[in-house]
Amino acid sequence: MLGSFFYLCLCLASISVSVFGLKLDDLVVCPPNVGCLRGTYMKGYQVEKFQAFMGIPYALPPLGELRFSNPKVMPKLSGIYNASLAKSDCIQKNYLLPTPIIYGEEDCLYLNVYRPERISKLRLPVMVYIHGGGFFSGSAGPSVTGPEYFMDTGEVIVVTMAYRLGALGFLSTQDANIPGNFGLKDQNLALRWVRNNIAFFGGNPQRVTIFGQSVGGVSTHLHLLSPKSQGLFQAVISMSGTANVPFAVNSKPLEQARKTAEFCQIEGADNLSTAKLARALRNIDVYTLINAGDGLKFWDVDHMTNYRPVIEPVGKEAFLTIHPNKLLAKGGYRKVPWLLGTVPEEGAVRVVNIKENITLREDFNSKFDYLLQELMEWPSEFNAQQLKEKTKILIDEFFGGIHEINDKTVQGFLDLITVRGFKQPLYNAITDYVRSVDTNKYPFYMYSFNYKGPVSYASIYTQANVTGKYGVVHCDDLIYLFRSPILFPDFAKNSTEAKVIKTFVRYFINFAKFGKPQNVPPLSCCTEEILKSRPEGICDYHEFINNKQNTEGFEIRVNDKFPTNRVKIWSNLLEEMKNF
Numbered sequence: 183m184l185g186s187f188f189y190l191c192l193c194l195a196s197i198s199v200s201v202f203g204l205k206l207d208d209l210v211v212c213p214p215n216v217g218c219l220r221g222t223y224m225k226g227y228q229v230e231k232f233q234a235f236m237g238i239p240y241a242l243p244p245l246g247e248l249r250f251s252n253p254k255v256m257p258k259l260s261g262i263y264n265a266s267l268a269k270s271d272c273i274q275k276n277y278l279l280p281t282p283i284i285y286g287e288e289d290c291l292y293l294n295v296y297r298p299e300r301i302s303k304l305r306l307p308v309m310v311y312i313h314g315g316g317f318f319s320g321s322a323g324p325s326v327t328g329p330e331y332f333m334d335t336g337e338v339i340v341v342t343m344a345y346r347l348g349a350l351g352f353l354s355t356q357d358a359n360i361p362g363n364f365g366l367k368d369q370n371l372a373l374r375w376v377r378n379n380i381a382f383f384g385g386n387p388q389r390v391t392i393f394g395q396s397v398g399g400v401s402t403h404l405h406l407l408s409p410k411s412q413g414l415f416q417a418v419i420s421m422s423g424t425a426n427v428p429f430a431v432n433s434k435p436l437e438q439a440r441k442t443a444e445f446c447q448i449e450g451a452d453n454l455s456t457a458k459l460a461r462a463l464r465n466i467d468v469y470t471l472i473n474a475g476d477g478l479k480f481w482d483v484d485h486m487t488n489y490r491p492v493i494e495p496v497g498k499e500a501f502l503t504i505h506p507n508k509l510l511a512k513g514g515y516r517k518v519p520w521l522l523g524t525v526p527e528e529g530a531v532r533v534v535n536i537k538e539n540i541t542l543r544e545d546f547n548s549k550f551d552y553l554l555q556e557l558m559e560w561p562s563e564f565n566a567q568q569l570k571e572k573t574k575i576l577i578d579e580f581f582g583g584i585h586e587i588n589d590k591t592v593q594g595f596l597d598l599i600t601v602r603g604f605k606q607p608l609y610n611a612i613t614d615y616v617r618s619v620d621t622n623k624y625p626f627y628m629y630s631f632n633y634k635g636p637v638s639y640a641s642i643y644t645q646a647n648v649t650g651k652y653g654v655v656h657c658d659d660l661i662y663l664f665r666s667p668i669l670f671p672d673f674a675k676n677s678t679e680a681k682v683i684k685t686f687v688r689y690f691i692n693f694a695k696f697g698k699p700q701n702v703p704p705l706s707c708c709t710e711e712i713l714k715s716r717p718e719g720i721c722d723y724h725e726f727i728n729n730k731q732n733t734e735g736f737e738i739r740v741n742d743k744f745p746t747n748r749v750k751i752w753s754n755l756l757e758e759m760k761n762f
């Protein structure tokens with residue numbers, strides 16, 4: 183009798199119910215609308231351990247009829263859900279890797295919550311990260327997006343979420359049959375989950391910062407623009423991606439949906455009603471569907487991003503109904519503290535593999551003018567003659583008139599992709615902002631991450647050994663925010679890199695806490711006058727950079743250098759910003 187009483191106690195204790203004065207097991211959290219979740223401990227980078235609640239379903243699995251449908255809220259879980267293991271990434275073909283293969287699951291709408299071991303009475307600020315990967319790839323899991331460095335501080339809760347990618351995330355018939363923007367709507371639903379449930383983890387739902395890199399940065403900016411995401415966060419960090427990049431919006435989604443169907447061998451793909459098209463596409467084997475995306479490429483893996491956000495017809499569930507460029511120009515969107523980030527060699531994300539793969543490079547060079555023109559994603563209003571002239575201007579400016587990618591021209595090629603894909607949109611996002619918003623009231627901030635360490639994402643983009651060759655490339659700032667054990671070895675605890683991690687993470691956390699950078703050199707407020715007065719630069723920003731002279735090995739300094747002349751060349755070619 184007594185034995186069974188103790189047995190009962192033990193059972194109750196192990197399923198974490200607070201009875202008979204037993205300590206509540208803090209690895210079980212029970213948000214009333216979610217159900218009970220059992221987390222696990224993970225090892226920190228500097229601290230001994232922190233708590234992880236992984237693989238939490240936030241939407242119904244988007245399978246069968248729910249494929250190509252807006253995400254549906256996950257009903258309450260029964261029993262105690264095992265949240266101690268990360269789920270698979272969303273199924274994807276990763277064109278960023280030299281050999282793209284398909285992996286992941288279609289059932290992937292899960293999120294992860296990480297919190298320090300000791301939660302104070304104060305509700306902690308919450309940082310929700312949106313991963314990048316061109317809307318076709320990427321991972322929210324701890325082997326690439328490891329929260330260890332944030333958890334070392336003990337000061338924030340970190341949330342990462344998977345969202346649908348590629349065709350599954352973004353294919354659209356531009357009507358109610360397949361409205362599109364599922365990946366963004368997934369992110370939005372995950373943000374709603376955070377608002378509704380994060381208090382039960384010790385987080386402050388009124389102090390949520392969203393941050394994202396590359397198309398994760400694009401996504402953060404789109405959440406700022408979408409009325410659907412109003413009230414879900416209080417600060418935004420957009421790293422290496424803004425809503426006006428040339429790969430942010432698909433202007434011909436229905437045409438693309440039909441082509442996809444054709445490559446899936448769906449009969450009559452050209453003229454089926456969109457209802458029938460949707461039905462057929464929902465029935466296609468997922469591998470066939472994802473491989474069909476290869477048919478949309480004009481050369482090698484280009485365009486890398488084919489399935490993109492779309493402008494939806496106005497409706498209750500629409501995420502985006504007006505082109506982001508229009509919204510940005512008018513400034514008609516929410517104002518929250520905003521931190522923009524960039525790195526010097528953004529364009530390396532595409533250039534490195536073309537340059538380093540001899541077969542690819544020779545093939546590119548054999549059709550140089552045509553491929554270069556296509557790669558630029560010109561707006562559709564220009565005719566063939568105009569495009570020819572504009573491409574010539576680019577070849578003169580960036581390639582010194584040489585129609586070839588080689589050792590001499592590769593930096594120019596890199597600069598070209600950097601400016602077209604990232605810096606001109608960034609500069610434009612800023613000019614739009616200072617024109618339409620009172621920046622004394624609503625300031626924004628910017629950093630450039632120029633610290634060059636011993637490892638780089640350049641070595642992920644190619645099979646060749648490129649250590650030290652391409653400078654600080656797209657994604658390299660992530661190395662100092664998230665532990666990525668499947669990509670890079672850990673840095674020694676006493677290394678300069680460990681110090682960079684500490685400082686860079688602190689920079690982000692301070693922004694999340696206070697809405698502005700703290701304990702760093704001050705920046706002057708960016709206004710239209712200041713921007714105009716620096717025709718060869720930009721407003722003040724924080725530059726993280728190597729410094730062999732000081733004991734730290736790096737420093738944060740204020741800079742205002744920017745490739746503004748090349749930004750303006752692009753703005754002129756695109757016939758934008760006539761009077762700025």
Ligand SMILES: COC(=O)/C=C(\C)CC/C=C(\C)CC[C@H]1OC1(C)C
Binds near residue numbers: 398428
């Ligand atoms: C982690 O990377 C991303 O999320 C974003 C990607 C891979 C988007 C792909 C963008 C490019 C290849 C940049 C080139 C493109 O901008 C032009 C139109 C030059």
